[in-house]
Amino acid sequence: MIRRSKLLFTVVSLAVVLAVMVAGCAAPAAPGPAPSAQEETAAQAPAGSEAASEAVNEILVGAIYPLSGSLAATGVDLKNAVELATDIVNNEYDLNLPLAKTAGLPNMGGAKIRLVLGDHEADPEKGAAEAERLINNEKVAALVGSYNSAVTATASQVAEREGVPFLNPESTSPTLTERGFQWFFRTTPYDKLFAENFFQFLDEMKAKGYDVSNVAILNENTLWGTDVATLENQYAEEYGYNVAANIPYEANAADVSSEVQKLKAAGEAVLLQASYVSDAILYMQTYKQLDYAPTAIIAMDAGFVASEFVETLGDDANYILSREVWALDLAESKPIIKAVNDMYKERYGTNMNGNSARAFTGMLVLADAINRAGSTDPAAIQAALMETDIPADQIIMPWKGIRFDPETHQNTLGSGIIVQILDGEYKTVWPFDLASAEIVWPFPKWSER
Amino acid sequence: MALFEVHGLTKTFGGLAANRDITMRVEQGEILGLIGPNGAGKTTFFNCVTGFYPPSAGSVRFQDQEITGWPPERVCQAGIARTFQIVRVLGDLTVLENVMIGAFLRHPRVPDARRKALAVLELTGLADRQDQMARNLTIAGKKRLELARALATEPTLLFLDEAMAGLNPSEIHAAVAIVRRLQEQGITIVMVEHVMKVVMPLADRIVVLDSGQVIADDVPERIAANERVIEAYLGEKYRAAS
Amino acid sequence: MLRNRLPQLALVALVLFLLVFPTLFPEPFLLRTMILVLLWSVLGLAWNIIGGYAGQVSFGHAIFFGLGAYTSTLLLNNWGISPWLGMLGGALVAVIVSAIIGWPSFRLAGHYFAIATIAAGEIFAVLFRNLKWAGGAVGLYLPIVRGDRLVDFQFNESKAMYYYIVLGMLVATALVTYWIERTRMGYYLKAIREDPDAARSLGINVTRYKLYAMVISAALAAMAGTFYAQFVLYVSPKTVFPLALSIQMALVAILGGTGTLAGPIIGAAVLIPMAEYTRVYLAGRVGGLHLVVYGLLIVLISIYQPGGLMALLRNWQHRRRQRKLAQAAPVTAPAGGMGDGSV
């Protein structure tokens, strides 16, 4: 009897699983990492230790990203980007990018870079564990990663301990470069700069004769959102704007009407918002439902530039302004972007986005440094990174180039852009000289759209 | 001076009274039978005097000490032990462990508690099953285990709530024997029984409850002849029959 | 003769193995995994005292872990007080808080208690996310201290010291558990778990003993928290206060077998490496598949082996004993609930 019910249970549960699997594959949005990833990780598992000996013609670089768990989708984008960069370094391509035209690293007899992946599931402890493993077991020469600021913090801490260069292409928490680390380098401009951009932008709008004196600050109150809000408050004061409301909220809420009510109570203002995607969407719906239309909504990217945002909201997503680090329409002023994006799209079926573009760039910067170092000795690579000087035309970012601050190791030439969603597309609207579309201002009333 | 006295004890649940103005006394060393038809309030009475329900009114005295409204553990520490109508053995523990937990009250150290427990198991004839899981015992076994567990706390006064219910004649016989032995050891016993004929030969005195009130308090012989008692029970019989 | 000694011998062998482990496998990632196994054994055992022995399912133990981590870290960062003292400080704080939470919560029946602990846990998470002086959501970074001195409780060159410290903590926790199991307290806690009313009728002050269990459990969890802070050198609400953490503490215990000494250790020894290695080898391939497997695993365990892995062992032993004493008292079948007299 027991035995039979056991059997029954096992069989049925298996059946159920299979059934759902099938159903799932029918689903359009089923995740499927590129096959190349599999070979890579498959190779990585056994290789490891002996890789150290043949390091001469093969340089191992560790990449730590959220490959599973709640950020898996983003993690896969990032992984694809660093893979593409690696491939461009390892093989010959006619692109005006560092190391593209040669196969492998010329200064090291054409040695090739091999990526070793680590998955941190967005958990700082696991991030540190992976850094530990990649450095000691896989004997990687350097690390890139790790998207989530908190994870980057702990992972880079391990790298700092072990004395291995850690290049961070896409975490924007200011604290990261304020730790006085020797081995930590960051290519992306960070929230401090973005926050300042907002007010530079607002000043320029003022200059154009628009009335913008009040700002309201709305932020989710985890690590990132809190940092952002603090900075926005600082600059608001510095640039002489009045903060009409300052509302931190708990992420992943079921209902945000009280927050929106508070915003309404605050009156006319430019809303500076920092939210992850689930909240971003919920807020937009609540704005519409409660008819809240501020002068403008300027978002600190994240949720507002996630692919789901426009997909989910459709037309309701229009007219949102968001800071960005990158936008596809920059190709109009920078053809190299198109070339790279085409390669990316051909392999992974999607366009690049701010995250993948930054990861891609970061990987190239690291490769360039290793090449100039001419060895896998961490100290040499670190020194080379310090020397890094890549001109604007050799990167796919809208930056003035890449050069690290000798103290903080923050890229000093980075800069952000502001995009606006128009007909479901992200158009660069600021800096005005890079703009590909005319900005819509102020944010239209819900009843009038 | 009586060992245990109850004065005007009343317990009401949202308006309806389960015990109404009960007054009775228990003398040192006697076996008192507490009987009555279903729903007469016997178990409620037990729960009130052993601290599981706070009485709505009235007082409970034990050894010249006011114990009204004391929590169960304190009542037990004072020397009053009880068993439950629906057996509450600690199923996941062995028979020995069950009894040891009772014994710990007076013997904090494990070896002493075990010694005490083994003695009680001997007395209650459970010694041969000491390693069995309590949940695997028969109803009779479980009831006996509860009794043993209560005894292990070395009570002066012992409340047995239908210790015989659901037992077959031979098991009842054994149980009766045990109760007698306890009395010889000087333990005062109050036993609730639903079935009159079980208590009759055993009890020195019998108190009859009906719909929450004491309707008789007398020696067994005269209880048997008591009009109201018979009536209460006949009514019960009819109810049972229907 | 020798067979009866078998367990002791096994234990000795195990201890020896654990002692030489770092020298046998100095390789850092393996060592780190082992450290996590030991750390989770400590947490599992800590949870087991209140959740396993006393049967009060707590889904809020992250509170105490977190308090331990934060207390020592704040003491260190603000006043440079040694984490070792911080560890005691954290334990103290946890004891106080657990008493404050426990005292009223214990009046709640099983599920009310479980959910009350969830609620308490959430409150602490939100609270610490918003406490500026505790780093808020950003959390706290611990300064890197070179030199690997024992007093600093920080070791950058080799993880071995971390390993021995947490091993020591495990031994201590195990001894506490052993002591509880072998004294009146252990029996009382089990009695409370099985039937609080019966326990009270036997003169057991249920609330007091639950409180003892809670306080001890909390103190141990807090000490583990301090260790974690020193180990990861970063503390934040997201990492030390999440519900998931409380749940894994319980999971480790139930997987191995609640209310037993070896259970949580076995549980951790199975679960943690599984988690670590699935992550390493599945990285980037089927994201999150291992979590699906976990879920199924938990369900199957709860259904077919509620006693956890320990129960498997015990049954096996039991059968051996049964075979030995063939003339054992016949185990009578459990009588159904119906017979238990009328209500």
Next chain:
Amino acid sequence: MSVETTLLVQTLVSGLLIGFVFALISVGLTLIFGVMDIVNFAHGEHLMLAMYFTYWLYTLWGVDPLYAVPVVAGLLFLLGVLTYRLVIRHVLDAPMLAQIFVTFGLMVFLRNLAQLLWSEDFRRIGDTLVTGRLELFGIFIGTPQLVASVGAALTTGALYWFLKNTRTGWALEATAENKEVAGLMGIDPERMFALAWGLALASVGVAGALLATFNPIFPEVGAVFVLVAYVAVALGGFGSVTGAFVAGIIIGVVQVMGGFLWEPRFKTILVYGIYLGIVFIRPQGLFGRR
């Protein structure tokens, strides 16, 4: 109305609207507990499944969520019975821990399975029959929210009527009161348990379908609602349908009002605080028996 009052009323209304949804979700949870003393920790995931079912019905066959309500309810009823037969039945006599963990494991399993199959992406049902909003005296009411609230009220009402006025309903309550007695009365507890699971998930199915009209759909969506549901269930007294319903609404209002009048980020503290406060004073919850 002055601006302030408008804001206050608006906030109150929003609170009520979300409260009704909480209420319906809590009702299912409490039913299971009432009948068999088991907390379904996978309740949120069942809600999530309901929302996905609604979504697929809409995208694959263009069924409007409103019409999908009965279908999804039916599907979840079956799922409930199945869950009982395959999983829960096996732990009826198991220790409480096992009972808690079996549904907990179910939660982990379902949530990550959804993540694996349908990815983290947010999905939303675009245009439904109920898209839009009403405006009365400057107070805005989202039509979907309104419909959801009404639906929630009706479903709970129906459930309540069923429990009080049908033989099966009585049997169910009898089982909740006392299994032995119910057994003696010739009620088969097993059937009642299965029924309880069916009904509970059916009601969460209704909630899911209605929620899908305005809430984005993603694997963790259940977690967002279920913690509140636990609190509502305990607050209303485990097992009390009316209790859970009222408690759900109370929590909705408290949360939104509190958030508006106090710091929004302390909303959660407010809710859990009140919960703790009440259960400490009244461990059986607001409407709980015994």
